[in-house]
Amino acid sequence: MKKKISVTIIAKNAQKTLFECLKSVERFDEVILLDNQSSDDTLKIAREFSNVKVYQSEFIGFGALKNLAISYAKNDWILSLDSDEVVEEDLLNEIENLNFELGKYYSFSRKNYFHGKWVKCCGWYPDRVKRIFNKTEIGYREKLVHEGLQTGKAKEIKLKGSVKHYTMENIDNILSKMNRYTSLSAKEMKERGKRGSAIGGIGRFVFVFVKDYFFRMGWRYGYRGFVIAWCNASGAMFKYLKLYEMEQK
Structure with missing residues (x-):
């Protein structure tokens, strides 16, 4: 990935989805994984990838955890993911060809999966999420849950690509x-x-x-x-x- 952009991920007991998640962002030079006291093989999987830097924290709220992960990133431009999300090839290519601009942030859609099937009902699609931004002007709300980005007056740019989201397993x-x-x-x-x-x-x-x-x-x-x-x-x-x-x- 030629663009100077860091991927940030928070994870807890994510061994079932983490490998595919990290595999999908292998072309980025830096991935920050902030582990929230996992007791499974999350850390073992993360350390298999040379571009992943692992940090740990207790639970301080989803917003605060995401901001903490962002603070470890060396690049100003951030792609924020969850550990059960997988970036698809079309979105990767789109990001690689983007001309990032201050005053703008970028959103994309999620394909939510339940029991291995892409589900589009109940408001699950299009599930557009705001995840690419410059950390010098945008960050997450310090909320326990449903944190969302504080975008201010920045303009949303809607990308065509998607991520897979393994929402519910059982x-x-x-x-x-x-x-x-x-x-x-x-x-x-x-x-x-x-x-x-x-x-x-x-x-x-x-x-x-x-x-x-x-x-x-x-x-x-x-x-x-x-x-x-x-x-x-x-x-x-x-x-x-x-x-x-x-x-x-």
């Missing part, structure tokens, strides 16, 4: 991820002074499930569509129920 993976994210969301909402309620949580479940399964075509994907719509709805419900529990304590 039910255990889904429930584990949902439990963690809803707990972090509830904690963050409490800190912002939001209020939770059992009725409000249940109402959100019904609204999100109907929207995703019927209006956003979840029913077209059979079992996968039902599970995705149910998970989206459950996530919307449980963060409010967990917030309600916090308030009762």
Whole structure:
């Protein structure tokens, strides 16, 4: 990769997807992997790649972790990835031919996979993410979850290429991820002074499930569509129920 751009990745117990992720960015001269106390072979896999620099940190929130990873990068231009994302060849070629400009950031679409199948329902496609930017003017919000970029007045440039995203592998993976994210969301909402309620949580479940399964075509994907719509709805419900529990304590 001729362009001066660093790839940054945060990872925790990512052995099932990390090799393919790192293989897809082998042509970049620097990849920063920030490990969040993995207990599997994540670090072993990372050290197989000569362009990967490994750092470690405890969990300090997704936004703070991503900013910490960026701070280790030697280049100002950043491609920020998750450890379950794989950059496709068309996007790599597009990045290589880009003329990066300050005042601009670059987004691309994600192809979200569930049980090995690319799923386009329930708002999963086009799932456009903002991931290429200059760290001297753009960074992540310091949030526990759903961190997002602070882009200011910079202009978004939409790239045509995509990454594969291995979103959900199985039910255990889904429930584990949902439990963690809803707990972090509830904690963050409490800190912002939001209020939770059992009725409000249940109402959100019904609204999100109907929207995703019927209006956003979840029913077209059979079992996968039902599970995705149910998970989206459950996530919307449980963060409010967990917030309600916090308030009762």
